[in-house]
Amino acid sequence: MVGSGQGPGGRSGPAGRVRVVLGLVSGAVAVVLCTVLTDRFVLHAEWWQVRHTVTADPVAPQSEIGPPPGPLTASWERATAMHHGPVAGYDSVAYDVAQGQVVAASGRGLEVRDARTGAGRWSYRRSGWTLLGWASTRSRLIAYFERDGHRGERMLAGFDALSGGLLWRRDGDRPAAASRTTLRFPAGSGVVLTTDEERRTLTGRSVATGSRLWERRLPGGCRLFEGAAHPADALEALAALALDCPGRSRLLAVDPATGRVRWNRLLGSAESPEVSMLDGVVLVSDGTALRAFGRDGAQIGAWEGDTVCGDESCPGVLAGGRLVVVFHPEGERDGATRMEAVDVASGRVEWGRDVPAYAALARAGNRIYALRPRLAEPLLPAGVDIVDAGSGAATTAPAPFAVDPDLPGVRPWMAAAGGLLYVAYAEAPPRPEGRARLVALRGGAAGTGPAGLGGVPEGDWPDACDLLKGPDLAAARLDSYVVTPGRTSVGAVRLPHAVSCTYEPPKPKPPGGRGGGRGSDTPDADEPEDNATGSPSSASGAPGGRSGTPSPRGSGAEQEPVVRGLTVSVRWVAPDARTAARLLDALQATQAQARQRRDIGADEAYEIGPTAGTIALRVGRLIVVVDANRPPGAAARIASAIARRV
Known part of the structure; x- marks a missing residue:
């Protein structure tokens, strides 16, 4: 006779109830286990959501020279589609040229190419995640991602800049003062700067391992700006960060290696300033003036006016011990633009001249390249002025493309290296998303006519x-x-x-x-x-x-x-x-x-x-x-x- 857990009248006995409870518990455990395993090995699995290519091909650094004065022609070019992710305002594309490579950063991820040929070297992107920031220092590159629809899920990843090899990943950290227009956040001396949820502390992390090296509390009542156009910048020995403080904003300069505060300056308004670092000289535009500070925090120059930089930052470069800036003079006619060179050691203006509204500047040695959105009205191509930093004398050449600086997605950008001039600008198609185009220019055929007309008589x-x-x-x-x-x-x-x-x-x-x-x-x-x-x-x-x-006015016909x-x-x-x-x-x-x-x-x-x-x-x-x-x-x-x- 076989025993049964069912009592008289079909009622379950104690053994049956135990089996039911155990079955329910087992089912719940299985559901939880499946959920955890699915989340870990499917939703967050690297094998399907990450597209990562690396390279073992060597690349040589480029010399600090650009193309000579004269006509320009395209050596190579590439387009990058805009990424309209879930975070509004971070759909731009940014570029950098260093160590013989060109880095293109967009919401889709990182794409690194050979700066001489444009051939791909390595790339990294994550499906379902958006790149909202990146930084570079020495031979390391750091990327910051947020999961789409889950801004609390964030990740920092460190890469070898030359091979693209993944060095480390950290969850939870956020970058310090990432730029909305360039997606850059500050790093230098092998250290990347991060912050906490409230943006009231600075943390320095090793770009080699991701480990914390130092932490510093920001001045009382101040926090880092979030979602600003360009609230911070850094080079290897100095990082400058705008602080959102009661009353007026401030500019804080720190040593990235140690976190030591180098100097702290009060600015002219409470709005977020635009900050640019030029090899130890800091340019900051705060809506009341454009100011330049040296490595020690001493003010080198100031250009007053609430429209001195218009709606964007004033282009500037450091060449031959001179700070060269482009700005709109206060009190002059609308659209008037001027370029001035200031001796960094003395603060004295060495030369100045009226110029077009340059969209971007780049430097190579003592030569400055300035991008004109239009060669001249009403001509079609953009133009490049090649300016001597010592005298301000310039020659003009047409560029083999057209630029509309009002298109969204990428602020016009330039860099010069290895005898090439790199220019990035926005395009409208593929509509409606748009894209950014990077063109590497070299010297072209001289022709029989003037260089300003591309050699055409x-x-x-x-x-x-x-x-x-x-x-x-x-x-x-x-x-x-x-x-x-x-x-x-x-x-x-x-x-x-x-x-x-x-x-x-x-x-x-x-x-x-x-x-x-x-x-x-x-x-x-x-x-x-x-x-x-x-x-x-x-x-x-x-x-x-x-x-x-x-005549079109035929007899009896409607005119x-x-x-x-x-x-x-x-x-x-x-x-x-x-x-x-x-x-x-x-x-x-x-x-x-x-x-x-x-x-x-x-x-x-x-x-x-x-x-x-x-x-x-x-x-x-x-x-x-x-x-x-x-x-x-x-x-x-x-x-x-x-x-x-x-």
């Missing part, structure tokens, strides 16, 4: 007012118009012909005034004589400049509206068609909306903007832009006419 540039003829204008119902030519110069080179030409119907004459009937090219009395020319169509000899071309706001601009003449094609592609890459047009008849054409009012076209090595406010489709018809004639 001035005589190769056509007159913008000759690109449209009488029949073209009559077809647009512009058989009576006023022409306004626009001219420009690049450095000391003044182009001999107009680079833009604006066509407008003449203003109506008051009763009793001089008539300006059809075909009239007489400007209004208040128009400057230099800005009005005869209609190019007047040479045709036909009434209205139609030269036998049927088309007159084209308004028509401007034709010669944006660039390149040395060859390949260079021009690259530049046109760079133009459309900076546009939030650009559509290729294959019906214009040019080698290439793009419709730019939300409407069809702007057409950029390339014919051979010539790039032309047509703007027509209305009617719809007018810009495309005029662009087609230019393509046929050119």
